Amino acid sequence: MGTRKRCDGNLIRGLPSFRIINPFVMRGRTESAIYFSHQIRIRKTLDFIRRYGRENAGNGVRITVFHIIICALVRTLAQRPQLNRFISGRRIYQRNRIQVSFIVKKQLTEEAKETNTKISFSPYETLETIVRKINAEVKKARDEAGNESDWEIDFVTKLPRSVLSLVVAGFKLLDYFGLAPRSMIELDPLYTSVYLANLGSVGMDAPFHHLYEWGNASIFAAIGQIKKAPVVMNDGTIRAEDILTINYTLDDRISEGIYCARAIEMFKNLLENPEEL
Numbered sequence: 001m002g003t004r005k006r007c008d009g010n011l012i013r014g015l016p017s018f019r020i021i022n023p024f025v026m027r028g029r030t031e032s033a034i035y036f037s038h039q040i041r042i043r044k045t046l047d048f049i050r051r052y053g054r055e056n057a058g059n060g061v062r063i064t065v066f067h068i069i070i071c072a073l074v075r076t077l078a079q080r081p082q083l084n085r086f087i088s089g090r091r092i093y094q095r096n097r098i099q100v101s102f103i104v105k106k107q108l109t110e111e112a113k114e115t116n117t118k119i120s121f122s123p124y125e126t127l128e129t130i131v132r133k134i135n136a137e138v139k140k141a142r143d144e145a146g147n148e149s150d151w152e153i154d155f156v157t158k159l160p161r162s163v164l165s166l167v168v169a170g171f172k173l174l175d176y177f178g179l180a181p182r183s184m185i186e187l188d189p190l191y192t193s194v195y196l197a198n199l200g201s202v203g204m205d206a207p208f209h210h211l212y213e214w215g216n217a218s219i220f221a222a223i224g225q226i227k228k229a230p231v232v233m234n235d236g237t238i239r240a241e242d243i244l245t246i247n248y249t250l251d252d253r254i255s256e257g258i259y260c261a262r263a264i265e266m267f268k269n270l271l272e273n274p275e276e277l
Contacts, residue, residue: 007182008191008216009086009093022253023090029211029218032087034252036264037208040244040271041231048274063131065244066198069223071130071277072270074098077193078123080263082255084193086216089176092254093216098123101189101217102196104141116189117141127277152187172214190215200225206247218251244271 004011026032042065049063077084077098084095101118117137121130156164174180185191195217199206206224211217224245231241250260270276 004178006088006093006178006180008097008185009088009095012085012092012094015092019092019253023087023092026253027090028213029087029251030213032252033211034250035208036248036250037206038246038248038264038268039229040246040268041241042226042244042271043242044272045274046242061128061131063127065226066201066223067127067131067134068274068277069246069271070100070134070196071125071127072267072274073100073194073196073221074121074123074125074130075270075277076263076267080259080266082259083219083263085254086218087251087253088216089178095193097121097193099192100194100196101192102198104138105202115141118187118189118192127274152184188215190217192217194219194221197222199223200244206245208247209249211249211251218254220249222247222249 022032045065045068049065049068052063081094084098086093086095098121099118100121101116103114104117105114117140119133119137121133125133156167159167171180171184189195190212192215195212197206197209197220200223203225206222209220209222211220224247226242226244228240229243230238231243232238248264
């Protein structure tokens with residue numbers, strides 16, 4: 001029983017035997033998680049944002065560091081597709097889209113409600129199209145009426161506990177065999193390429209976040225606040241630089257270490273040199 005093609009991905013064939021057996025030995029994402037931290041020097045990134053703002057003041061497009069992070073992420077996933085894999089039903093799938101999920105607060109206050117948003121991107125997106133997509137989805141998420149993900153959660157959480165437990169167990173069983181309804185997978189933010197937590201937007205440092213056993217997100221990236229930190233230059237001198245910390249949690253089963261490390265280095269290089277975007 002089961003399907004080799006899901007609505008969100010295709011079964012990968014021809015993998016080495018140790019890759020095939022990994023999901024049977026390491027049965028969950030928590031057990032398979034590896035952790036990695038990057039210190040991003042973003043002086044050139046901030047200069048790029050200011051320059052872009054001056055040059056495009058009349059077109060209504062304002063970019064932030066978060067926009068550039070997502071653009072660099074989309075570009076990296078397009079060029080290093082093994083990072084866009086996931087495990088389901090003890091099988092390894094190649095995701096058929098690039099999707100990024102993150103939380104949006106209705107307002108920047110402690111009491112404000114939070115909502116999830118998930119955005120699909122083409123591998124051929126430009127910085128401008130990504131900025132417009134993000135801004136449109138954030139505006140929709142901040143609407144007091146909420147989005148479809150909010151409505152789904154509001155509905156199921158009103159069910160009696162026994163019924164809710166059966167619904168969750170039934171969905172997980174269908175998902176195991178690749179038969180979960182497309183409509184629910186499309187709405188759920190944890191069925192995504194990468195889940196981002198932008199803690200820097202609320203003045204916090206980046207934690208190492210857990211991966212969820214629910215859904216199939218194989219990467220969680222937490223973004224901290226920008227800080228001044230001492231950096232040793234090539235000539236041995238020390239200079240204060242603007243540093244952004246990003247901490248990654250990655251499902252080790254989706255690819256091998258060297259491939260993932262080089263992909264993360266590509267992402268770092270794009271963040272530090274945004275003109276390449």
